[in-house]
Amino acid sequence: MAYTEEELKKELETKEYEYGFYTDIESDTFPVGLNEEIIRKISEKKGEPTWMTEWRLEAYSNWKEMEEPEWANVNYKKPDLQSISYYSAPKQKPKYDNLDQVDPELLETFNKLGISIEEQKKLSGVAVDIVVDSVSVATTFRETLAEKGIIFCSISEAIKEHPGLVKKYIGTVIPPKDNYYAALNSAVFTDGSFCYIPKGVRCPMELSTYFRINQAGTGQFERTLVIADDSSYVSYLEGCTAPSRDENQLHAAVVELIAMDDAEIKYSTVQNWYPGDKEGKGGVYNFVTKRGLCNTRSKISWTQVETGSAVTWKYPSCILKGDHSIGEFYSIAVTNNFQQADTGTKMIHLGNNTRSTIISKGISAGNSQNSYRGLVQVGSRAKNARNFSQCDSLLIGNKCGAHTFPYIEAKSNTAHVEHEATTSKIGEDQIFYCNQRGIDTEKAIALIVNGFSKEVLNKLPMEFAVEAQKLLEISLEGSVG
C-alpha cells in the first residue's frame, strides 16, 4: 500500500506550523500585570468616555471575586495573569490614506498569511478590518458600507463615535460577570470589531476581520459586538493565525451577537492559533465566550473551524428568546499532537416555535483530546421547540481521545429533542472500497475526512471555505485533497 494510516499519523505528528513567524514591529507595550491603574491607563490611552472606564472597573472588581473554571475536560498550566502585558499596539498608528503608507513589514506579514489586501479589495469584495495586536490598522470598504448606513469599525472607534449604540448593547448578551474570562475581557479588552446593520439592510458583502497575536508576552482580549437591526442580514467572518512562540499565550475574547426581529446573522470562524510544537510545548490558550441573542423570527448561525490552539475552551451559544427564532451551530474541531479542545454550544429555547440544529465534527490525532460539550435547554414556557444535534468523532491513532458530554434538559411536553453521537475511526472497509476502485489510500483518507467534515465546510461562505480548506490542510495534511 502506498500510504497507510501509520504514515499519515507520522506525517501529522511531524507537520510543523507553517504560519509560525514573527514580525518585528516596534510595539507600544504596557508594563506587565493587572490592577486598577492599568485598566484606567488602557481606557485613557484609548480616549474612552468615563462610563466605559467605570464599566471596565466594575467588571474588574467582579473578576477579582471569581475563580478560574475547572470543569472543562482540559489540563493545562494556568496562565499567570499578572505576568501579561495588557496593552500592546503597533507603534506607528496613524490612519493611512492608502496601502503604500503602511509599514512594508506589516504588509509582508499579511502577504505571508495569504491575505492580500489589494486582492481582497478587488476580487472578493470582502471588507477587511485587520487587527494586529489589538489595534486595527487597516479598514477597507468603509465608504461602500457607509452608504448603506452600515457601521463596521473597531470597537474603540465605535465607543468614541457611536457611544449610544455601544452603551445600549455592550454586555447585554454576555454580562461582565458571566464567567471568569468574560469578566477579564470586559475589564481589559483593547480592541475588536463593532458592526451595526440598520433596519432592512442586507449587507452587500461578507464582513471579515483577521486577528493576529504578534507581540511576545501579550494576551489578546478582543471584543466583538454585532448588532443586526430589524429585517437585516449580515455575514461576518473571523479568522486567525498566530506566530510560533514557546511560552503560552492567552486569548480570551468575547463575541456578542444581537439579532433583532427578522434579522439574520451568520458568524463564521476559522481559528488557527499556534497549537504548540509536537511535544506539546507552547501554544495559545483560547478561552472564548461567544453568545448570540435571537429576537422574534431571527436567526443566528455559528460556523467554526477549529484547528489551532493548545487549549480551546469555546461554546458559541444562542439564546432563542423570540418566537420562531432559529439557532444553528456547525463545527469542525481538529486536534493534533498535544492539543486539547473542549468545545460545543448552548441552545437555550425560551420562545415558542424555536428551532436549533447542532452539527459537530471532531477529528483527533496524535496525543490530543477532543471534547464536545453542549447544552440544549427547553424552558417550561417554550412551546414546540425543536432541536436536532449530531456529534461525530473521528479518531486517528490510539493515543488520542474523543469525548462527548451533551446536556439535554426539557421541561415542555411539546419539545422535540434529538441527539446522536458516534465515534469511529476510518474504516478499513471504506479504504478497501476506495482502493478497489483505483483510489490510492492517501486519496481515500482525504476523501473520507473531507466527506466527514463536508457538512460543516459547506456552511462556510465561499470566500472563507478556501481559507478553511487551507487551514485544515495544515492540521491534517495528506488527508484533505
Next chain:
Amino acid sequence: MEFKEKLISSHLAFEEDLDLTDNVHQTRANALKIFEEKGFPTRKDELWKYTSLDALIREDYSLFPKSEANIELKDVKKYFLYDTDTYKVIFIDGVYSPFLSNTTHDGLDVCLMSAALSKPKYRDLINTYFNKIAPSDESLTALNTSYAKEGAFVYIPKKTVAEKPIEIIHFSSGDQDSLWLQPRNLIVIDKNSQVQIIERHQSLKQHPVVTNSVSEIYVHEDSFVDYYKLQNDLTSASLIDNTYIKQEKNSHASVHTFALGGKLIRNNLRFFHTGKHILSTLKGVTILEGKQHVDHSTMVHHSQPNCESHQDYKGIFSERSEGVFNGQILVDKIAQKTNAFQQNNNVLLDDKATVNSKPQLEIFADDVKCSHGCTIGQMDEEALFYLRSRGIPKKEAKALMTYAFANNVLESVQLPSLKKRINGQIARKLGVNLGFEL
C-alpha cells in the same frame, strides 16, 4: 440534630452486638470515616446535578426498627412471583423473615448476609469479595458499608445453573413512623454458572422510608447473570440503589430496571470489565406520574478489548414527574474493538414533566464503535389518530403506543411470569384492560 450527625453517632449503638475483632469491623469503621468526611452528595456534584437529596435528609429517620413487625403471608403474597417456584430472601423493616423466606444451601447458597459475615465457613468468600468493587470514595456507598450487616448473600458455585430464580424482597411494614434502611447484598457467580435474580423494595403502608441499598455482583468466566429490579413502590418511599458489577471474560451480565413508582429513585449502576469478550446489557423502563423523580446513573467502563455493552432506557413522564438519565461510557486506550451503544428515549405527556438527559462518551481507543442517541418527544398524534379511527378508544390507543414504545425492553425479559407481571403493572398504571396478554 442533623440526620448526618445522627447516622454517625448511632454507629456505636449499631456495633454493640457485633464482633469487633474481624476485618469487616475495620471496613465499616473506615467507610464511616469517608462518609463523615464527604457527607451526602449535593447538586454541586456533577453526578447529582439533577437530583437533590436535601428534602429527604431534612427529615428524621429511625435507623433500627423498634419492634418486630407482624406480617402475614396473605398480606404480602401478591408481591411474590407466585406461579414460579422461587428461592426467596425476604426482609421486613430490614430484619430477615424466616417464615416468608425460602433459602437454600443445597448445591448453591442463597442465604443471609449476616450469616455469611459471621460464620467461619464463609470467611474466605467474604474476605475475597466483600466491599471489593464498591468504590470507597462514594459517600452513600460508604454509608451503606459502614452499616453493612444484613441483606442477601448468594453464591453460585462452578458449573451450576440455579434452577429457580431468586427473589430478594425488602418490605417496610409501616409500623415505624419513618425508616432508613441499608440492605447490603453480595452475589457471587462462579465460573460457568447461571442465575436469575429479582430484587424488589416494597412498602406496605404509606410512610416515609428511604432505602440506601448496595449490591455487589461478581460474574466469573463464562457465567451469566440476569438481574431484574422492580421499583413500583408507594409514593412515600424513596430508593437509592447502588449496584456494582464486575465481570470476567466471556461473561454476560444483564440488568433490567423497571422504575414504575416511588417518591425518589436513584439508580447507580456501574459495570467493570476484567477480561475479553464480555457482554453487558443495561435496560430500563420508567413510567412516572405525580411528582415522582427517577434518576438513572449508569457507567460502563470498558477496560478490556473486544467487549460489548448495550444500554437502552425508555421513559414516559406525565404530570409533574421528573426523569434523569446520566449515562457514561468509558473506553480505555487498550479496549480496542469495543462496541458500546447507548440509547435513551423519552416521552413527555404533560407540560410540567421534565427530562434531563446527559449521555456521555469518553473514548481513548480508536478502533471502536460507539454511539449514543437521545430523544425527547411526544406521542405521535397521527398514529394515535390512526388507532382511534379504527375504533380503539383514546386511552387504549395511548396504552398500546406506550407498550410499543417500551417493547424493546420488555421483550428481553427472560422470565415469562415476570414479563406478565410487569405488563399487568403497566396496564394498571395506564388504567386500561387491553383484554389480551401482551
